[in-house]
Amino acid sequence: MTAVAVPKPPLPRFATGPVAAVAVVHIAVLTALSSRYGFHRDELYFIAAGNHPASGYVDQPPITPLLARAATALFGDTPSGLRVAATLCGGVTTVLIALVAREFGGGRRTQFAAATATALSGYVLVMSHMLATNSVDMVMWTAIGLLGLRLLRTGDGRWWLAIGAVVGVGMANKWLVLVLLAALGIALLVTGPRAVFASGWTIAGIAIAVVLVVPQLFWQIRHGFPMLTVASGIRADDGTKNRLLLVPMQLVYLSPVLVPVWIAGLARLWRAPQLRWARAYALSYPAACLILVLVGGKPYYAVPLLLILLAAGADPTLRWIARGGKRRHGYAGILAAAGAAISVVVALPVLPITALRGPVMAFNKDQGEQVxxxxxxxxxxxxxxxxxxxxxxxxxxxxxxxxxxxxxxxxxxxxxxxxxxxxxxxxxxxxxxxxxxxxxxxxxxxxxxxxxxxxxxxxxxxxxxxxxxxxxxxxxxxxxxxxxxxxxxxxxxxxxxxxx
Structure with missing residues (x-):
């Protein structure tokens, strides 16, 4: 098999204790709040779909309905029982982003910061609170991102096998994974290393993904590809609005406070010589946004790639804060606390129901759909x-x-x-x-x-x-x-x- 000659920098130790603490607190807080308000309309639909198991559905593959069925069977047919699956997705994402920060050379403090920022970001809190196809998709995108980094950093083609398996599982949840693959593929062809594709392991990984996708693909073929009909309807109804909102919504989905962090991550991946092997990840995010503009996709579809950039930007952000002394530390702490508070209020059911009217539902209408x-x-x-x-x-x-x-x-x-x-x-x-x-x-x-x-x-x-x-x-x-x-x-x- 052909190996890709790229640098193999030694990795720092994984900050198991601090990252685990973040994940545990994240899960505990989400669990404590999961019974407030009530089911979301999509959750009620997933429960119903899970009671009609199939290889596919008109508007989605089968994994999220099956998770809904498993969660309610194991933990109870209640919002808190159902949402165990979503909460675990949030905890796993937090750990994965810490591992991504480690791939970029981040030490204990950087990994902890990346995990904390992820756990307190608005998008992750929303997807961790209620079960949605994007709850699982968030995990799939970050896992593919991490495995892709392992492949590029080590040059070991065997990572294609794991990538293929995760892609196959991701496709069984939401075909949006194809946007990520297209964006990363375009970025690698532009920036390299292109040799990463010249391996028998690449074909093996693709084969694994195809085998996992076949059951749902046959279901769609038998039913005339209804998911394409659904997608075309969404594009016809909301495509123009989605295109207009894509850029501004990228600034708020994680948190406005975190925008400088992920921008620093994008710049670092593009410029830093020691991370030249990961340069494609800097281009993959704008490539994904361009694809979404062309197809009229929803603005939040690209957010998991922002989490990758967030992990890349954690280290330079911490170093910038450290150079500023106590005053800069103080300002950073105030901004971080304010950003976290806003994310919690907008994403989680912490307010009285009557207080949802106005700004909260303007930013997150899903809060109202649980009432x-x-x-x-x-x-x-x-x-x-x-x-x-x-x-x-x-x-x-x-x-x-x-x-x-x-x-x-x-x-x-x-x-x-x-x-x-x-x-x-x-x-x-x-x-x-x-x-x-x-x-x-x-x-x-x-x-x-x-x-x-x-x-x-x-x-x-x-x-x-x-x-x-x-x-x-x-x-x-x-x-x-x-x-x-x-x-x-x-x-x-x-x-x-x-x-x-």
Whole structure:
């Protein structure tokens, strides 16, 4: 096998104690706060998807739903039980970034600083608090980044095997990993060392990744690649906004206080002779941003690469602070404390629910999406009582989005509600209602033209109020009672389906 001739600098010892302490505190704080507010709409969907195990879903690969199923089975069907998976992802990411700092020659203090900055950054706190596909994706990107650095630093092609395995697992969670691979590939072709590709181990790593991806790839092929349909819909709806916000949001996702740190890391990787072997990582971040601009991807997709740059910038930042004496130390401490406080308030459920209105939800609307689901279910239950008792056995509850369906599935049985159906995302694959369900339809959400065409007369019977006056996506949701249409469910179901 061909080895790549690159420098092999000795690494400092890993700061096991300090980094472990950061990870443990991070996990403990997230665990203590995980039961506040409630489930996020996506979490309710992941729980439902986990109860319908498959090699793929309309809008995602299978790993996050499977994690949701495992976490709720092991730790309880509660927000805190579900979020054990997300919290562990945050702790693992913290350790991985400390290891990345070590790859760049960072000693004990630098590793501790990188881990602490990671644990207190806004993006990592959000993804550690609630389970999302990006919770796992954050771990996958940082792990691939670390393994890539090992490959470049040592020139040992066998690291391709580990990279291939992590890429395969990452693809089973979110295909966004392809953006990272494209960005790193472009950067390596531009800056080198290009010889890193000239190895039989490269082919072996690719083969491992392909084998792991095959099951979900076949699922997508059998179903007509619905993930591409979802992606095109998101791009059509939000592509322009995503492009306009990509640069400014990079400045706030980790923390404005950390912007000088990751900029220092980018400059260091580009300029430092002793890190010339890692120069591609300086170019990979702007390359990823360019790819996202071209495809209209969401601004936070590139943030895990900022964590790599943060690790690179930790050492020069600490040295700059040390050169400034007590005054600079004092200013740095104040800024760090302020940045950490802002990240915690924006990312975690530490405020009273009524205090979320305004700046908090402007920066992190997901806080509001964790509020009001039991109240929403109660509103639907009251509307259900409007249906005459003799008609309820053949009546159907149909929702306009997966969050509504997930909430009714989770909280509805306790209020006497039947199984909900939805035409949204993978919920559409778990329907339609049996054709024998010929009673009225309780429709939750905006009455789209396809819904109005499918059913008879629809009358609004309730409007949801989360009781906190919080302007989240379900505040003001209308519930309408419709008469059954003239066609069976199996015939109208394809016309009702929505992918975004």
């Amino acid at each position: 009001g689901w039991p109240e929403f279910t109660s509103t639907v239950a009251r509307a259900w009582q409007r249906i005459p008792p003799d008609q309820r056995p053949k009546a159907v509850i149909l929702t306009g989005n997966y969050g509504q369906a997930g909430a009714l599935e989770r909280f509805g049985p306790g209020l006497g509600l039947p199984r909900p159906y939805s035409n949204h995302m993978s919920y559409a694959d778990w329907g339609p209602p049996p054709d024998t369900m010929t009673g009225p339809v309780l429709y939750v959400g905006t009455l789209r033209p396809a819904v109005l065409a499918a059913f008879g007369d629809c009358q609004r019977v309730a409007v949801n109020d989360n009781s906190f006056g919080l302007p989240n996506d379900e505040q003001g949701t209308e519930i309408s009672l419709c008469s059954q249409g003239h066609e069976p469910w199996s015939r109208i179901w394809p016309r009702l389906r929505t992918f975004y």
